[in-house]
Amino acid sequence: MLQAGIIPVTHFQQNCTVLFDTETMRGVVVDPGGDVEVILQTLKDNGITIEAIWLTHGHIDHAGGAKELKQHLEVDIIGPHIDDKPLLENLETQAEKYGLAMKVDNLLPDRWLADGETVSFGAHVFEVYHCPGHAPGHVIYFNRAQNFAHVGDVLFHGSIGRTDLYGGNHEQLLDSIRTKVLPLGDDVGFICGHGPGGRIGDERRSNPYLRGL
Template sequence: MKVTLIPVTPFQQNCSLLVCETTGRAAVVDPGGDLDMIQREVARQNVTVEKVLLTHGHIDHCAGAKTLATHYGVPIEGPHPDERFWLDKLPDQSTRFGFPAADAFEPDRWLQDGDTVQFGDETFEVYHCPGHTPGHVVFFSRAHRLALVGDVLFAGSIGRTDFPRGNHADLIRSIRDKLWPLGDDITFVPGHGPTSTFGAERRTNPYVADGVGA
């Protein structure tokens, strides 16, 4: 599988283009904006977009989802139903953060903990990881030892929980109970900034390293 990160919006959010190299089928994860950049990369790689995947409903992750899905004629899958609160507030979010106007929408498929999503020959497991937002999900490829974690975890930090319906205790539980058991060798793509591994964060992350808060 080929993974291309496309930082979009003034928040430099890591939109991911995931390509099944066997079939040339692709998924776009968290297209928050700058759709021209995303479409150019899809065309450059000459791949077929099969679906749009969303980790959560903050505007820098999902503002372009409906437009992009309509452009390619594909479904939107994710996040978890508890994220309806944020998707319904997209018009308010666009005003608050100075984004182009964004309409509320509903994904074609809400995702639950334990679901899977597929494109081409690739399969990702779905983990409901609330805390940053109530309906946040993480996508995990067991075959490639790769997780797309949105704003749950960053290299050296964790997601904010001061937004409405954020919960710090839930976030810590999501990381320690859902992510860490997947393995120290897992490489993860965060919503912002560089990639890292779960093992590195367990050793050095000042918020969730082993022993912190014990």
């Protein structure tokens, strides 16, 4: 059975997510933004073996700990879309901009992702949707079998991703939500990059940023 656990990391309180199978206890880490020692200890405490690191996008709070975690776990980094290459090549600059003291290394993933691809671990298959607007190369991961999505910073409970950072575009983000996220279905539950998750239908009905979509 597919299960998800959230590890809030760094002062951004970003939802580093562990997706894993409850029978095999194997899974992936999504968006290890930092506090790598906390992530590693959590994996150890719960007996979870990680097969890969998945990134939704290249902002420091989501990708800042990815290279260090890769070195510890000896697994591949997968995603995001190649349009986030400038962000990932400048993670150290992002850290300086925000005055972060944590260890950060620029990186390139072992595999870029494109819209319409799939990624998986064990029997759990996730469809990949390229959803630019918050970041140029942002992707979301959708597991159709469990009606579950990890939407990163595209959609939040009661809000949407900010668009005032590098490559951000408000209209493009709304278009991504309208054409990629909402069509997944009202019953789909989601985890997002910060704060509580929810259901797409609830956001479609009550999220003020989605009016008219």
